[in-house]
Each structure stands twice: as structure tokens, then as C-alpha cells.
Amino acid sequence: MSTDTSFATRAQEENWLPVLELAVEEVFEIMLGSRVKPVTQPELKPKGEFTAMVGLAGSLCGILTVCCSAKTAAEMAKRMLGDATVSPSEIADALGEVCNMIGGNFKNKLAGTDERCMLSVPTVVSGGEYEFYSMAEGKSVETIMLFEGSSIAVRLQLQS
């Protein structure tokens, strides 16, 4: 993963979508050996049966979420662990770890934030029936990526 902090500056928030997408692509390539690509069709937004979240605190304050279906989350876990079967706990851990790494990789690409911005512990929500609210009311950047034909939504929501 690139650690060049000249890639984007904190002030150039309009560049954050490609930075986020690159951060996601690198994590999937390194950790899952899979190339993912962004898609533009909003109807491809995934069924949110699993949502992993990691908080950002400090110079950058907000939350990063990775959301996908249960089937996609299981596939991700299998790829990461190299196992044919995975438990619900392993699935949650795998998705949480991916979210954590995307958060860290994204943060590392922003000049001036790495040392002054920290990540909280990842948390994963799963189930068939839940709503998710974030109290981050500032800028929001979202991308939908295709992983092995299934969609994954990655969203960064910042505090004003």
C-alpha cells in the first residue's frame, strides 16, 4: 500500500473519492488477492446484512463503514482465512479487519493526518433488520465496489 503522503492533502477534499477507492482497491488486492472496481449504478447498493465500522478521531473525525450482504461477507472471510467454511464470528472479524485496514490506508494517504488521526476499534453489526445512523454531519464520500460480482459499499462520513 502506498504511504506517500503527498498523494492528497487534507484541504483537497474533492479528491477524497479516488483516494478512498484506491485505498479499498489496495486492501482487497493485498489481503484478499482480488481486484475490485468501483461501479456507478446506485441500484447495485448492497443488502446491508453486515456493516463494519471504524471511527476516526483527531485531526480527521468521522466514521468509515463497509457494508455488504451476508454471502459477500462470508466470501471475503473465506478468502482471507483460506478456509472453505467460516463461522459467524470469523466473518465479523474478517470484515472488521478489512474496514480497519481501509480506514488506516485511507488515512495514510492524506498528508498531515497520519500521526494526528487515530482509529478506534472496529465494530461489526449483522442481522436482517437494522437501521444505522451516524452523528457525523459533515462531508460524506461513498463508493460501491464490485467484489467477485457482488457489491460492497464503502462510506466515509465526517464530522463538520
Place this chain on the structure above:
Amino acid sequence: MTTTTAHPEPLNHENWLSLLERATQEVFEIVLGCKVTAVEPPEDQPKGGFTAIVGLAGALCGVVTVCCGAETAVQIAQGMLGATTVSPRETADALGEICNMVAGNFKNKLAGTDEQSMLSVPTIISGGQYSLHAMADGHSWQSVLLFMDAPVTVRLQLQH
């Protein structure tokens, strides 16, 4: 709430449960004008409801969660807003703010962590059926407090 650091508690895990309870009681007393008391956890914890999550990053790394039933969450929001009816969004925001304040108050009571530990933006989950999995594999403390005769579960989970 105590904001003075004149008599901060040392980083001694043995008294953290009572600190967490005290932090919660102070928040409810000041924000809602209501005394809450710690009780034994009920045998059957209801599924679903509202869960607010705040991440801790830095010297103290983990998550604080505040969980209650939907009706209790509405009562909390009504109390905070001084309103007879509240929207789901207002309910979520109110519980998120409570969680944020409990986490901040708890953190302030610990010597040496206030400046070195930061809070992430609160997030709130609501629904009928969901599971929450925090990837904090260290110490964990939980207290159930009664607010208007209904349980509110406050939990602190730390990373190793």
C-alpha cells in the same frame, strides 16, 4: 459531571466498573434530571432496540456502548428535547449524545488519558434483530442501570 483533573482516578482496572457507573449516573442526572441505579442484569436481555457506539482511540482504545429498548430510547429523547413526540432520527441522536457524554465523562475520570485518548463520532444502531461484535479483545465491563424502571446497559470494551 466532574471535569476537574485534580483528583483523577489512577489507571487501575479494579475500580473501572464503579467509574463507568458513576460516569453514567452523572450524565443521566445532569442531562435528564434523573437518578439511575445499577441493578443485576435481567436474565432475558431483549433483542434489538437501540445501541449507541462511541469509539475510543489513543491511550485508551476500545468502544463504549449504551443499549436500551426502543421505548426507553424514545423516553430518553423526549427528556433531552423536552418534547412529547420525537422522530426516529431524534431518538438516535439523543442516545448517541448520551453515549458520547458517558464515554467522555468516563475518560475524564481516568488519570493521564484525557489528552491522550479521543472519542470517535457516535453511531447508533436500531432495529428488531441485530448482533453487535466489537473487535476489542481485552478487558470488558458492563453495567445495567434502571432508567424509568427500564434497563439501560452500558458497556466498555477495551483492546489489549
